[in-house]
Amino acid sequence: MHKAKYSGVFIFALLxxxxxxxxxxxxxxxxxxxxxxxxxxxxxxxxDYNQENIAGTVFTLxxxxxxxxxxxxxxxxxxxxxxxxxxxxxxPDPLPDTSVTVGGITYTRPLAHAxxxxxxxxxxxxxxxxQPAVLMTFTFMIxxxxxxxxxxxxxxIQPSVVSDTSAGYKASGEQVPILYGMVEGETDPAxxxxxxxxxxxSGYIDATETFQDDDEDGMDDSWEIRYFAxxxxxxxxxxxxxxxxxxxxxxxxxxxxxxxxxxADFVPNVANAAGGVGYNNPNTSKAFWNLMLxxxxxxxxxxxxxxxxx
Ligand SMILES: [Ca+2]
Ligand SMILES: [Ca+2]
Ligand SMILES: [Ca+2]
Ligand SMILES: [Ca+2]
Numbered sequence: 001m002h003k004a005k006y007s008g009v010f011i012f013a014l015l016x017x018x019x020x021x022x023x024x025x026x027x028x029x030x031x032x033x034x035x036x037x038x039x040x041x042x043x044x045x046x047x048d049y050n051q052e053n054i055a056g057t058v059f060t061l062x063x064x065x066x067x068x069x070x071x072x073x074x075x076x077x078x079x080x081x082x083x084x085x086x087x088x089x090x091x092p093d094p095l096p097d098t099s100v101t102v103g104g105i106t107y108t109r110p111l112a113h114a115x116x117x118x119x120x121x122x123x124x125x126x127x128x129x130x131q132p133a134v135l136m137t138f139t140f141m142i143x144x145x146x147x148x149x150x151x152x153x154x155x156x157i158q159p160s161v162v163s164d165t166s167a168g169y170k171a172s173g174e175q176v177p178i179l180y181g182m183v184e185g186e187t188d189p190a191x192x193x194x195x196x197x198x199x200x201x202s203g204y205i206d207a208t209e210t211f212q213d214d215d216e217d218g219m220d221d222s223w224e225i226r227y228f229a230x231x232x233x234x235x236x237x238x239x240x241x242x243x244x245x246x247x248x249x250x251x252x253x254x255x256x257x258x259x260x261x262x263x264a265d266f267v268p269n270v271a272n273a274a275g276g277v278g279y280n281n282p283n284t285s286k287a288f289w290n291l292m293l294x295x296x297x298x299x300x301x302x303x304x305x306x307x308x309x310x
Contacts, residue, residue, distance in 0.1 A: 040205060042138045042155060046179070055182035055193055056125040057135060059157045065118040067153045068205075072139040078124035121160050140205075141257065156202035219251040227269050234268060239280075243271035249278035 046054065054077065063070070124136070163173040177195035186192035212221050217235045224231045227240075234240060234247035245253070245266065253259075253266040253276065260272040274281075 040140050040142060042140065042203070042205075043134045044136045044138075044157065044201075045133050046135055047133060053181045053183070054135065054179060054196075056123070056180040057178060058121075058123045058160050058162070058176050058180075059178045060119055060121045060160045061138065061155070061157050062119045063140070063155050064153055067143055067148060068140040069143055070120060070138060071141050073120075073122065073136060074139075075124060075136045077135045123160075153205040154202065155204060156200055158200040218248050223251055223254075227267065240268050241271045244274065244280045244282055245272055245276065245278055246280070249280075253277055 057078070061070075122136070157178065159175045159178055161173040161175050162169045163171055165171050169176075177197055178199070178201070179195070179197040181194045181196050183192050183194065213219065214221055215224075215231045215235070217231075219234060219236075221231050224234050228234055236246065236248045238247045239245065240247055247268045250266040250268045250272070256277075258277050259265055260274075260276040262273040264270075264272055266272055266276075
């Protein structure tokens with residue numbers, strides 16, 4: 001057992017908002033440690049509104065690229081957005097301005113388009129029904145926490161300025177609302193897709209607490225609790241998912257932002273591919289012999305009488 005050496009901070013919450021009139025948009029940050037190399041997720045949620053009638057969204061997300069790197073954008077609300085994202089570029093970089101064909105339909109608009117290094121413009125349209133309040137989830141990697149003023153990493157989403165004349169906008173640029181609705185059966189496009197939220201929504205990641213390892217197994221306790229609901233399940237030598245990376249190794253790899261040979265993130269409750277950093281080859285490991293030795297001895301003992309019988 002060894003004491004963890006990490007210092008860091010805890011992202012405990014984050015919040016909202018200057019929501020506009022008839023509905024509230026919020027930014028919510030998941031509770032995770034924010035020491036460098038950890039991920040944090042930020043949800044855009046909507047309340048006070050019938051989510052089934054949300055048809056589309058266009059906004060620009062702004063963040064500090066010194067502290068944060070945008071790794072992924074996902075949504076259970078905007079299904080075609082997700083599909084297009086994964087087809088074009090599953091990597092952490094924002095989507096290029098390109099086209100992609102999904103289900104026989106070619107989409108030519110940028111869906112997530114980097115604007116400088118610390119902004120990404122996102123546009124998405126709904127194809128699913130019965131939607132959750134979480135419209136979209138952003139995953140950020142914490143790059144660094146040094147020099148963060150007041151432990152706050154600001155985030156905001158604001159209306160985008162669109163200048164795509166082929167889509168009907170002025171070449172000089174028009175600010176468009178963040179959220180659009182959909183009125184079933186309405187044939188006038190202006191009425192069928194009412195704008196709901198033109199307001200900027202701001203929030204922040206609050207980084208205030210240090211790495212904590214009360215059971216002294218080298219793993220951050222909140223990381224253990226996140227996966228096992230307690231700190232007893234995992235210790236420095238356990239391998240919960242049996243993938244031949246110890247739980248401690250998975251934690252260390254996770255903190256170092258390493259992935260396995262298949263590119264998957266290390267998590268202690270889902271098996272990772274063999275061969276990554278700290279992989280404990282079962283063919284040569286003590287665990288292997290602990291497993292195999294009784295079998296070999298048993299086979300040997302079975303053979304002895306046969307060999308010695310007349
Ligand atoms: Ca611990
Ligand atoms: Ca533990
Ligand atoms: Ca493991
Ligand atoms: Ca694993």
